[in-house]
Amino acid sequence: MSDKDAHAANKRAAAIGLRSIINGPVGDVAKAVAATYASDATLRAFHPVNELTGVAAIEAELWRPLREALPDAERRDLIVAGGDYQGADYVCLYSHIQGTFANDWLDIPANDSVVTLRCCEINRMADGLIVESHVLIDVLDLMHQAGCWPISPSLGAEGQWQPPASHDGVQLDTADPENGSASLKIVKAMHAGLGAFDGENFDSMHHAQYWTENFMWYGPSGIGTTRGLAGFEAHHQIPFLRAFPDRRVAVHIANVGDGDYVVTGGWPSVVATHSGPDWLNVGPTGRHIEMRVMDFYRVEDDLLIENWVPIDIADILRQMGVDIFARLRHLNGKPRRTL
Secondary structure (H helix, E strand, C coil): CCHHHHHHHHHHHHHHHHHHHHHCCHHHHHHHHHHHEEEEEEEEECCCCCEEECHHHHHHHHHHHHHHHCCCCEEEEEEEEEEEECCEEEEEEEEEEEEECCCCECCECCCCCEEEEEEEEEEEEECCEEEEEEEEECHHHHHHHHCCCCCCCCCCECCCCCCCCCCCCECCCCCCHHHHHHHHHHHHHHHHHHHCCCCCCHHHHCHHHHEEEEEEEECCCCCCEEEHHHHHHHHHHHHHHHHCCCCEECCEEEEEEECCEEEEEEEEEEEEECCCCCECCECCCCCEEEEEEEEEEEEECCEEEEEECCECHHHHHHHCCCCHHHHHHHHCCCCCCCC
8 A cells, every 4th residue: 555545544534433423422422533543543632631541532532522512513624634744644634523512521511402522633543543642622612602701702703713715625535745845845934934923023033925815824822823824923023022931832643634735733832931921910920831733824925825723722821820610610600619
């Protein structure tokens, strides 16, 4: 089997397996998880799920509670990109999980209405199974949809992320590592520009040369979505750089290019000291912060035109001393009553 065929086979295996967990009967979740993950698979998820090992824990701590909360859930994949990173094969997915929020999940109160969860994953594959997975589901966005917002208003726009404007993000039967390599080169050049920031002038990053004029930056709930370089700088980049002036790249878990799509991510991706002005209306705290981040990019005519950016905001706030789940319980009539 060629590398292309192997990449495509793993894309199909991951997508079909993960879809069966969400789209099948709730009673079949354990069977679907066991057919999708290696028995000793590891999974690192958003806070408060965090680290899980083995299919029993993955089923019991993540997918079954989610399915019980949304019993009629349906998964729709919007991007499925596969490729090689450091000698291993990866499948990365940006998906919507939608359904009726019928039962509470993670202390988020059910509203018996249709909700849409944005779910992003980076999965290391072996023999058609997931052996290592990183999963970010935007729990703050679910809180927003459920009408129980526990932090200050976002500077960007809250709302559902859109699929790729090109409508070609899911190509399960093919892989395109050659064009993917060219796309990845553009992303890496942009990342190098970010690292060249002199602390004073945005021009030091030469950032505009990598993006289309009206690119879409789909940020996590708490930050929000922006459009174009001016919107990106005003609503995200300036507040972030002022709050975390010493931010630096930490550990990447994948850098994958597949045609016009690129996926990067780290766990943590960025480390920094929260030493500048407040961020998300918190601080400065002076604390060391580790950030779980993924980036899904689409390239068009050698420029970045769309960027979906899941970030574990709940975990960042936890490190800054803010427990959004305790705040959520308080807002819903369950305040803490002891010191």
